Amino acid sequence: MSRVDPIMLEMVRQRLVSIAQEAEAVIVRTAYSSTIAEASDFSAAILDAQGRLLAQTPRALGAFIGVLGTALKTLLGHFPADTLMPGDTIVTNDPWIGAGHLPDIVAIRPIFFRNRIVGYAANVAHVSDIGGRVSAESSDMFEEGLLIPPTLLFRGGNPDRVAMRFIQSNSRLPDQVAGDIQALYIANALTERRLGEILVEYGLDDLDDLSEELQTRAERAVRERIRSVPDGVYEGEAYSDGVDKPLRIAARVTISGDRIDVDYAGTAPQVRWGINAPFNLTRAETMYALRLLFAPDVPVVEGAIAPFSVTAPEGCVLNPRRPAATMIRVTVVQNIFGALFSALAGLEPDYVPSGRLHAHFGGIWAIRFRGVYHEVPSVYRNGGPPQVNRSYAEAYFFNGGTGALGCADGRSTLSMPVNCSSIPVEIMEARTPVLFEHKRILPDSGGAGRYRGGLGQEISVRILSDVPIDFVPGTNDRVDHPPFGLFGGKAGSGGGMWIDGTRAHRRRSQTVLKDQIVTVAIPGGGGFGNPLERDPKRIEQDIAAGLVTLDGAARDYGYGEHKKSGLEN
Known part of the structure; x- marks a missing residue:
């Protein structure tokens, strides 16, 4: 189709989101690890034929989704699209390709329709055990568990049993890990089937025009939001406890015209403990934070993050060199939000509505x-x-x-x-x-x-x-x-x-x-x-609910002694 009807565009987009939701439901029902089935430490997404994010669920872990597009581009460098066949699934847990530490396994499947690739089904999930240490004590990645390089684990729908046994043999919980990988495979297979049904229903040969329209509209909307914000350089910081000494996360946010650039120069150097965050995760977490601040209502597609760029000095804790240990990288990377929000706090409420920051x-x-x-x-x-x-x-x-x-x-x-x-x-x-x-x-x-x-x-x-x-x-x-x-x-x-x-x-x-x-x-x-x-009424409600003590109310809010006496009586 040369022109996309806006009503059909939104209908198909919502259907794509519902497919991702169904895929996530399949993962919850079939995964073995409690980190997936109970903690929901996973995400599913649909990418277009160019590897751009096309759909994710509202529940999805924002940073997880942010890494899937970049992961796909790297994986296709190992397994070019023209060598793939229906039923293939590429997996890896490389922290510098996927979600930043070894327990997170990425699985990507080409979506075939009428004998050609029209997109990719992708997911990533935190399995319970991948061998090695699971604490921050490791001094490098090799102590932290098994590294699965980009691997064609399923070929034409058939598992590589030798590779699967190798993965299982390096886990304390072999059955759980195998079951989790199967869950990711099944969810991606469902995504392919459901997407094919939509293409047939709407008489489409592919998703190219639809995706292009979605990306363009989303990018245009976000750039319009950014143009309404005063140009300037905004700086903020947050601190992680680290181990032997605190680790500074420094953010320099430059808003210029219709783009936002974030630089983490001044951030602490990488450390010998497993709390370093590879740059792909740093980038994704940053995109997530900026999207929440400036465009939470814009559909979550690649175009919505196109106006943002991220840099971090090589060798810092947010862009460590291989083979840095990364097992507990969330300890540090969570502080990106703190650094960015402290930098941009002055924009609230005039340019960032209350309720976002x-x-x-x-x-x-x-x-x-x-x-x-x-x-x-x-x-x-x-x-x-x-x-x-x-x-x-x-x-x-x-x-x-x-x-x-x-x-x-x-x-x-x-x-x-x-x-x-x-x-x-x-x-x-x-x-x-x-x-x-x-x-x-x-x-x-x-x-x-x-x-x-x-x-x-x-x-x-x-x-x-x-x-x-x-x-x-x-x-x-x-x-x-x-x-x-x-x-x-x-x-x-x-x-x-x-x-x-x-x-x-x-x-x-x-x-x-x-x-x-x-x-x-x-x-x-x-x-x-x-x-x-x-509001004193809120203080009294907090006291009555047991959220704030009488002493705490007096200390922190100046809540008077006569009020304390009245409540005690």
């Missing part, structure tokens, strides 16, 4: 328990037959508070910006020999402000195993550098980890014994605006 957040934390079963988990509580020599390596994701907005309080215990769910306690107790003593909101953890930061949470876990097991810290951060507030808002609470009341090392694996208690507190989000300007 927020104070810093508690973020997603993860801990892992790892060992070998000498009895199945239920035995420790209910009795039953022993089961020996089966490894477990289960991650538990949970979230802190989001930063307050210029028009609303932050959300409590909600993932930002990763968009992962907390893993249910019941899953952890079913798969590992632990018992959760409590999981609760932390009062006063949200930063005070005219709008309060979201609250963090605390968990306490008792070890039930009769033999020592490993406790592996994950993405913890903002312990020494609590989530900052904006425009006079106070910082949220810092986080921490303790074993039997003694502070645990934030990056190293530690052995824990039966009946020891692991306690983890996750930060609350920063506040927005002067706390003394907060």
Whole structure:
């Protein structure tokens, strides 16, 4: 078709999004790893024949989607499009090609229609175990697990069984990893089938004209938004706790005409710990943040990020050289949002509407328990037959508070910006020999402000195993550098980890014994605006709900003694 009817364009676009949603539902139903099926640490997308993003779901992890287009271009350099056939699937977990660390496996399948490629089905997911260390202790990538180079793992719909066995043989959880890869394959196959049905229904031979129109419209809309913002250079920073010393994330944002350029010069050098973030992930996270600020309502296609460019000095923690360790890269890369939002805070509310830009957040934390079963988990509580020599390596994701907005309080215990769910306690107790003593909101953890930061949470876990097991810290951060507030808002609470009341090392694996208690507190989000300007009714509602204590209200909001007395009575 030479001209695209706008009504049909939107109808087809929405159908493409629904296909991606169905593909994600298939992954949830068929994946084995709790990181995928429970935490939703995965995304699915549709790319056009040129490798440009064409559709993703509203739930998708923004940074994951941002890497799939660049990953496809690299993979086609290894397996040119004209050598591919129906049913082929290329996979890799190379951190410098995909999503930044080895547990994230990218799977891409060409979409054939009438004997030619009309697009690509793509997904990426965090599998439970890929071998190696799963903490930040590694000094290079080779200690962190198995690197899968670009591999044609399925040829014409048939798996390369030797390659699959090789992958399984290097995982503590071989069945889970194989099942996860199969789930990605099945989801992409569904995407191809559904897309073919749409092409037939609308009488289309390909997606070329439709995609070109979508990309053009989206890019035009975003550039119009940028032109309404004053030209200038805006600078901001955020700090990750790092290991031996804090790591500065410095952002210099240049707005010129209808484009935005972000440079991370001044960011800390790469480190020998596994918290470096490869540039492909840095770029994707930056695009995600800018899109949320300037064009959250524009369809998420490649054109929507075309006006943005990103640079970072080679050798910095946001653009490390191979073979830097990257296992816990989210610890650092999450702070991109903090650096960008602090840089652009002055644009709110005149040029960035209230409700988009927020104070810093508690973020997603993860801990892992790892060992070998000498009895199945239920035995420790209910009795039953022993089961020996089966490894477990289960991650538990949970979230802190989001930063307050210029028009609303932050959300409590909600993932930002990763968009992962907390893993249910019941899953952890079913798969590992632990018992959760409590999981609760932390009062006063949200930063005070005219709008309060979201609250963090605390968990306490008792070890039930009769033999020592490993406790592996994950993405913890903002312990020494609590989530900052904006425009006079106070910082949220810092986080921490303790074993039997003694502070645990934030990056190293530690052995824990039966009946020891692991306690983890996750930060609350920063506040927005002067706390003394907060509506007293909101303060009273927070006190009544147990979100703010009487002492906290007096300390942070100047809440009077007579009010305290009245509430106590």
